[in-house]
Amino acid sequence: MARITLKQRTQQIWQRLALLEATPSEIATGFCIGIASGFVPLNPSPIIVATATAWLVRRNAFAAVVGATLTILYTPLLPLMWLSEYRLGKAILPAQSPAPGDRAQLWEVLQKGWDAYAAMVVGSIIIAAPFTLLSYLVVKRLAERWDRKKKASPLAD
Secondary structure, eight states: OOOOOHHHHHHHHHHHHHTOSSOHHHHHHHHHHHHHHTTSTTOSOHHHHHHHHHHHTTOOHHHHHHHHHHGGGGGGGHHHHHHHHHHHHHHHSOOSSOOOOTTOOHHHHHTTTHHHHHHHHHHHHHHHHHHHHHHHHHHHHHHHHHHHHHHHSTTOO
């Protein structure tokens, strides 16, 4: 059985994205939804959240799944991200409970309940915004290039 490399698999996924029957904006928005879903705190499955969100807003679900799958790359950083989201959110939201000190453990934050989760959501929105904007711009530009190539192709109908 032939082994496929990560580079080959990535190229296959990008080729499938290039062949989607969707506008560049729909593809880029779907991909952005996938990236943003990876920042939702304590989310057990960014892929499910991304697919449902893309379906609800009528954007490309496959592109959302690709974006959500890409978030697997920063899985080792999740505890650090969650703590950063919490601290950033707590700086913005009125403090209902005292913020943990510098040596706070993730478990201490999670035991604070809904206040902590609300702070994490606010922090995740702020942290995710530049990443989603950047991914939108990059993927839209790529999708526009793919669209021009499809239209210029002699096989185009």
